[in-house]
Amino acid sequence: MKKMLEVELLKLKNSWVLLVATLAPGFMVFQGVANFLRYYELFTSRGQNVWHQIYLQSSIFYVSAMLPVLITLIMVSIARIEYKSGGLRYFLTLPVKRSGVYAAKLIVGCMVCLFNVLVFSLSLLVAGKVINAPGSIPYDIILTKPLMVYIASLPVMIITFLLSINISQMGIPLGIGIGFALPSLLVANTRYWVFYPWTYPIMAALGGDFFEKAYFPFAAGFLIFVLLAFAGLRWFMEKDVLD
C-alpha cells in the first residue's frame, strides 16, 4: 500500500491542484480578516472575542462555498490525470490490484482535502497573531472546529470522488460538485438540510451548539462515507475500463 500511495503522489507532481489547495484557504482567511478589520468596531462593539470573529468571518464563505468547490476540484483533478491521456488504462495493465488503486486514490484525495483544512487552521492562527488578537490561542475554535468541518465534509468527498473516478468526462463531476455546493447555504436554513450532505460542513462550522442533532452531520457524514466508499469499491473492481 505504501508503494501505491507513493505512486499516486508521484502522479500529482506538477499538478496545479496542490498549489490551489495550499493557497486558497490562506486567501480566504485574508479576505475574512480584511472584512473583520474594515468593520472592526461593529464586530467587537459588544465585546465579542476577536479570535472567534476572525474564525466566523473567514469560515462563512470558506465552508459554504470554497471548501466544497475545492473538494470537487481536488477529486476531479486526481481522476483527471488518469483520463486525460489514457493513464488509467495503462496503469491497470500493470500488476496492481484495482482495490489498491481505488484505495490509494481515495486516501490521497482525502489527505489533500485534510491538508487544505489544516492550511485554513494555520491561516487563522497566523491572522490572529498578525492582528494581535488578545487572549490565549483558542485551539478549540481554530483547530478543532475546522477538523469537525472536515469530518462533516466526508460525504461530499466520497460523492465527488466516485463521480470523478467513474466518469471520464470531467464536466459531469465538476458540474454536479459545484452545482450542489452553491445552494447549500440556502438549504442549510431549511429543515431539509439533513438530506443534503453539502450542508453538513456548514452546520458543523456555524451551527453552534444550539441546534438540535448537533451530532448529526458527523454521524451521518461518517456513515455515508463508509457506505459509499465500499459500494464504490465494488463498482470500481467490477467495471469495464473502456476509456
Place this chain on the structure above:
Amino acid sequence: MSELVVETQDLTKKYGNFTAVDGIDLQVRKGEIYGFLGPNGAGKSTTIRMLLGLVKPTRGDARIFGLSIRQSPMEILKRVGAIVESPSYYGNLTAVENLEITRRILGADKKEIDRVLEIVNLSQWKNKKVKNFSLGMKQRLAIAQALLGNRELLILDEPTNGLDPAGIHEIRQLIKNLPGMLGVTVLMSSHILSEVELTATSVGIISRGRLLFQGTLEELRRKSETEICIEAHPQDKALKFLESKGLKVKARGNRLFIKKNSLDAAALNRALVMEGFDVTHLSTERKNLEDIFLEITGGDAL
C-alpha cells in the same frame, strides 16, 4: 508444436445486444510476432482489453502463460507489457517519471529505466514533460514502458497508428527486432495488411468480432490460387460454353475468371477461338494478399 503463450477459448464480449467480439480462439506461440489484423471496429481493442483484464469477457476465457486472466491477473500482468489504444501516459510527468511509476510497481531495478530509454532512442528527452512530446515520441515511450522489467509478452494495440512514414518505419523495425533481441513474444494489432505482412510471422484476421483466419503468413499466402483471366466476346456465350465444358467460371466486370488448377491456358484459348469467340485478353493472375483478405472477410475492406 511450440508452446502457446496466449490462448483464448470462445472469448466473447457483448455490449448490450451488440457482440463486439464473438467467440474467438486465439493462439499465439512463443517467440512469434502475431499480427492481429482487422478493419476499424472489428473488435481488436476489445479483445486486447479482455486479455489484459481491463474488460470482463461476457463468455469464454483467456489464458496467458497457461494461467487464466480471471484467476491470476497479477501473475500474468507482471510478465506482460502492453499498449492499449495508444498513446497512454501521464502528461504532467516527464518520461523518466512515467517509467518510474512502472518501475516501482514492478519492483524493477533502477537501471531498467535507462536501458529501455536507450532501446527506444529517447534518452536525450528523458527529462521533458511527456505532454510536449510528439506522437512518435509518446509511442516510443509507451513501448519503453512495455519493455521495462524484461517482460515476456508484449501486447501492442495499433502501435504505429497516427505516426508519419518515418515513425511507422522506425516502430515496425523496432518491433521486428524484439523477439530476436530480447526473446519476447509479440501480439500486435493493426488495420494495415502490409504492416502485418512486413512485421508478423503469424496472422489472425478478425472482422465484425469473428476470427476468420489464423495461421502463419505462409499459410495465408498459400490460400492464394492462380486464376486464368479471359476477355472473350460475346461474353455471355463464352461463359455458357466454358461451363458446358464443366469449368467453374466467375464473371467479374467484362472478364471471366477460372481457377487455374491443372488447366492449360493455351488449350483454353484454342478451344475458345475454334468455337468462334474473339479472345482479346488472356492472362494468368495470382491473387495478392489484399484479394485473399477480401475473400476471407467477405468483402470487408481494411
